[in-house]
Amino acid sequence: MKKFATLILLLASIASATAQIRISTDKTDLILQVNPEGRLYQTYLGAKFQDEKEIGNLKWDEYAYEDGLDCKRGGEAYSTEGNEDYFEPALGIVHSDGNRSTYLYYKSHEQKSIPGGEETIITLQDKVYPVTVKLHYAAYAKENIIKTWTEISHSEKKPVTLTRYASAMLYLKRGSYFLTEYHGDWAMEARPEVECLQYGKKEIETKQGTRAAEFTYPLFKIGMDGAAQEDSGEVLLGTIGWNGNFRFTFEVDNHNVLRILPGINPFASDYKLAPGEVFRTPEFYFTLSAEGTGEGSRSFHDWARAYQLKMGGATRMTLLNNWENTYFDFDQQKLSGIMKEAKKLGVDMFLLDDGWFGNGDDARSGDSAGLGDWEHNAEKLPDGVPGLVRAAKDAGVKFGIWIEPEMVNPQSKLFRKHPDWAMTQPAREAYHFRNQLALDMANPKVQDYVFGVVDNLMKENPELAFFKWDCNSPITNKFSPYLGKDQSQMYIDHARGVYNVMERVSAKYPGLPMMLCSGGGGRCDYESLKHFTEFWLSDNTNPVERCFIQWSFSEFFPAKAMCAHVTSWNRDASVKFRVDVASMCKLGFDIGFQDLTESEIEYCRRAVASWNRLKPVILEGAQYRLVSPFESEHMAVQYVSQDLCSAVVFAYNLFPRFGEEPLRVKFKGLSPDKYYKVCEINLESGEDESDYDFDGQSFSGHYLMNVGLNILGAGHMSSNVLELNAL
Ligand code: GLA
Numbered sequence: 001m002k003k004f005a006t007l008i009l010l011l012a013s014i015a016s017a018t019a020q021i022r023i024s025t026d027k028t029d030l031i032l033q034v035n036p037e038g039r040l041y042q043t044y045l046g047a048k049f050q051d052e053k054e055i056g057n058l059k060w061d062e063y064a065y066e067d068g069l070d071c072k073r074g075g076e077a078y079s080t081e082g083n084e085d086y087f088e089p090a091l092g093i094v095h096s097d098g099n100r101s102t103y104l105y106y107k108s109h110e111q112k113s114i115p116g117g118e119e120t121i122i123t124l125q126d127k128v129y130p131v132t133v134k135l136h137y138a139a140y141a142k143e144n145i146i147k148t149w150t151e152i153s154h155s156e157k158k159p160v161t162l163t164r165y166a167s168a169m170l171y172l173k174r175g176s177y178f179l180t181e182y183h184g185d186w187a188m189e190a191r192p193e194v195e196c197l198q199y200g201k202k203e204i205e206t207k208q209g210t211r212a213a214e215f216t217y218p219l220f221k222i223g224m225d226g227a228a229q230e231d232s233g234e235v236l237l238g239t240i241g242w243n244g245n246f247r248f249t250f251e252v253d254n255h256n257v258l259r260i261l262p263g264i265n266p267f268a269s270d271y272k273l274a275p276g277e278v279f280r281t282p283e284f285y286f287t288l289s290a291e292g293t294g295e296g297s298r299s300f301h302d303w304a305r306a307y308q309l310k311m312g313g314a315t316r317m318t319l320l321n322n323w324e325n326t327y328f329d330f331d332q333q334k335l336s337g338i339m340k341e342a343k344k345l346g347v348d349m350f351l352l353d354d355g356w357f358g359n360g361d362d363a364r365s366g367d368s369a370g371l372g373d374w375e376h377n378a379e380k381l382p383d384g385v386p387g388l389v390r391a392a393k394d395a396g397v398k399f400g401i402w403i404e405p406e407m408v409n410p411q412s413k414l415f416r417k418h419p420d421w422a423m424t425q426p427a428r429e430a431y432h433f434r435n436q437l438a439l440d441m442a443n444p445k446v447q448d449y450v451f452g453v454v455d456n457l458m459k460e461n462p463e464l465a466f467f468k469w470d471c472n473s474p475i476t477n478k479f480s481p482y483l484g485k486d487q488s489q490m491y492i493d494h495a496r497g498v499y500n501v502m503e504r505v506s507a508k509y510p511g512l513p514m515m516l517c518s519g520g521g522g523r524c525d526y527e528s529l530k531h532f533t534e535f536w537l538s539d540n541t542n543p544v545e546r547c548f549i550q551w552s553f554s555e556f557f558p559a560k561a562m563c564a565h566v567t568s569w570n571r572d573a574s575v576k577f578r579v580d581v582a583s584m585c586k587l588g589f590d591i592g593f594q595d596l597t598e599s600e601i602e603y604c605r606r607a608v609a610s611w612n613r614l615k616p617v618i619l620e621g622a623q624y625r626l627v628s629p630f631e632s633e634h635m636a637v638q639y640v641s642q643d644l645c646s647a648v649v650f651a652y653n654l655f656p657r658f659g660e661e662p663l664r665v666k667f668k669g670l671s672p673d674k675y676y677k678v679c680e681i682n683l684e685s686g687e688d689e690s691d692y693d694f695d696g697q698s699f700s701g702h703y704l705m706n707v708g709l710n711i712l713g714a715g716h717m718s719s720n721v722l723e724l725n726a727l
Contacts (some may be wrong), residue, residue: 009421020055021109023120023137024048025144028288030170032122035060038105040077040124040135042171046234047290063171063257074257078124078150078169080104088201088251088522090261092164095129096156102126104133105475109495113146116140116307127310135168143303145287162271166249166263167240167284178223181249182552183216187540189521190217190552192630194227197252205247205265209475209491210406210438210498211522218246218525219556221293222258226326230291231668237289237296238262239556241527242282244495245269264495268478270488285526293555293666298622301558305620308526309561310506310533311513315615316560316586317466319609320345320402323353323653324541324567325592328365330355331380337396339660341593344601346608349398349466351588356381356401362412365622369436371407372414374453389461400466400513405413405434405453406498406528407473420481430475433473441497442490443482450501458509468691469532471518475512499527506531515556515563524553534561534586541590543581544654545715549631550585551637559639560619564591566604573717576684577602577652580719583682584618584637587611594712598684607682614723617641617648624668627712629654634662640669645700647676647724651711664708667724670701676724678709691720 018044023030031044038204060241073084081092082101093102104124111120115598117140124133134151148168177197181204195202203352204220204445206212207477218241224234236258240246245265252258262284268423273279285303289296305312320342322330335352356372358378363377370377376384381389383399392399408415408422410430415422415437422437424430430437432542439446458464474661479488505514517536524535538549546564553562561699564585566578575596582588587608611618617639626649629634635652647670656662675697680690690696694709704724711720 013662018059021120022055023139023146024141024385025117025146026141027144027290028144028146029055030139031055031058033058033060034106040104040106041120042077043075044421045170045172053150054515054706063254065253069334074255075254076169077122078104078133078166081164087253087404088249088261089164090150090166090212090263091133091152092162092171092266093129093131093154094161094163095161097240098130098159098532102129102131102202104131107132110185114138116143123451140303140307143306144289144299145285145303146390147283147285149283150280150281152273153277154273155275157275158446159272159274162273162279163267164263165279165281166260166261166269167281170260170286172222172224172236172258174224174258176225176272177250177252178227180221180223180228180234181216181525185215186520187538187545188218189538189540189549190230192552194223195413197250197258199252199254199256201249201251203247203249205267206245207265207267209244209478209494210441211471211474212244212246212517213524214474214519214522217521218242220248221296221555222250222260228444230294230628231292233292234586235293236286236290237293237300238284238286239526239554240282240523241285241525242495243498243528245491245521246282254659264492266280267491269489269491271492272486272488282527284630294625295556301623304526304529304558304561308532309529309558311511316534316619317348317513318346318395318586319349319351319466321351321565321588321590322351323402324590328355328583332383332391333661335388336391336395338592339392339397342397344593344605345589346605346612347397347589349400350392351400351466351468352400353402353468354387354404358412371404371436372412372439374398374405374456374633375405385457385461385464389463393463398465399463400468401457401464402468402470403453403457404472405450405501406439406441406471408439409434409436414597421449421487422477423479424479424481425477425479426481429475431673437474437477438473438475438494440480440482440494441482441501442493443497446482446571447497447501447531451504454505455508456514464512466515468515469515469535471523472587473519495685502528502531502693521549521553524557529561529672534563536563537585540569541565542570542579544570545572546581547652547654548633550581550583551625551629551635554620554637556621556626558619559585559623561586563584567591568595574684575603576682577717577719579604580650580682580721581652583607583611586619597692602686603684604683610681610723614646617646622669626668627667632662633657636665637710638667638669642676644669644671649711649722649724650719651713651722652719653713653715653717655716656714657710662710662712665711666706666708667704670705670724671726672700672702674701674726675699676701676704676726678704679723679725680720682721
């Protein structure tokens, strides 16, 4: 009997030691396998297997090589420092005795249902040191998104030091890899750059601490065997949920295998992990598309709306903001006037921007004072925020408000009272970014204060309908007074402190829409977007620039998360062009009526009404990017409703050359059998005739998708909007 039991145990351990672990969406398989020594390897990442039995053909060493060693290296699912591999590890641990080696062995795994898919949790352990690593993979079947993160813990007697802690590790084995990264600066967000990865390492990282995506965005894509195309070819799109320092490492090894390591940037961030503490990495989200970037983007859009964005299933409000209109120069009367303009435009809400707080010498009449003092300025606003909420109600619109709660101006009551709440060096002169300092978000008292900024405003004004949460500086004077002598966790604890507050706010106010902003688009990560309904892409609202910026961000984020406002940037562009460009995202305005003629106001009013009517298509529909501004002097973007009965096409002409004859644009995603009536909408004036001779005609989806229509024109900075409805 005893012998029999031993045999069963042995068989079970052999079965588990060689078991394939299959992580699947409806379109993708990521397959891992335990090798005979009990280590875990990736054996496949690609299109989903049609015949499950064929997975058995994969060997554990699909990505591994001998390379003269008497063992194999490469392909380990979560490679560790000190093992047989000679490339960048996912995990680096200095154990409490100083040893830097970790080997991970498969212990167990479980798979459980989660909303929309299945989560696989694989437990790995070292045999020499009591270290446990849990790899998590949440696979969303229909949306074809895999979300991965890792938990690291140990039970050594003393703390260990983590020097590397990737969220995940993935391998690709193809002929060539073309990386698209997105870099930029203030008002120059998300500029894509493509390069072919060669042997060696390419790192994309930020060290700004907070407002961390100012120069580089937490987004990338890898085109396989050629640069990523919009509608064809294999492409992996990835993004990380971390608004602190992040790093993507891409390493092509000596066998031309690409290793991808997304994670927190370990720069200046050795992490002391106490026994029993669990280090949870940020989440990394990716999709593998066999049909180009477009399909990958639609996967992200569907997934974000269903599972990630705050209030992802709810609609969004149009708004009128006063920043570009007034800057700091306003009072209650002026704002009441603007609220009436909001009503006249037909938008849902007035959003009050920076400048409403601080008093006396600390009044926020420019950007050098007042941050931190979140009480209304009594001179400008004698009736306070409640007075503004009332005025908005009287005008018939909702009221939203701007805050920048993680920051402080040295010229403020808060800084004088709590100088140790700000990031400052004890013995050095401070330097500032926009005259301000980051608060020390590692400090729980500071977290309470920051939470209180939203909470107190909400307690005083339960009818507040919206917040714009800004963050205009990176971390300067890199020292946390709270952490004191040991600063090695400063960057990580700071980012965690920010998330902690965001989580508290969204837990207490789950139905409160909020815009994430960071000096333009310096924050755009899916972890923050669990707590925000939308984000501000860029302070650059020149509609020509916006075509490019919106195109780039739309590769990862759905229209309902992307705020676009009509402003006076680029007065050479018609108001129609400016409105039409903003209408492909979440529409808003940041312009005063003094800068618009009566007929322009009338145009905006009609455009708001048609945008409201088309919200279900633009915000909930499938997006097809038809013509790229990066490859032409035009741009065309289409949205199709989920039932394929309605569509909207935005066509923009930037600066076409003289005599250029643009090609017909073929539509996408329609039902080939349905007939659609095509009507131009948003004409410049109510009486204008359409530019198109096909206006009002009907075409089959097949015709529209295979023959297409001549929708592009020759006018500089001109645009047309088409509405399609199935007959
Ligand atoms: C940042 C934002 C702007 C505006 C200003 C206010 O630059 O991106 O939209 O809110 O701050 O100071």
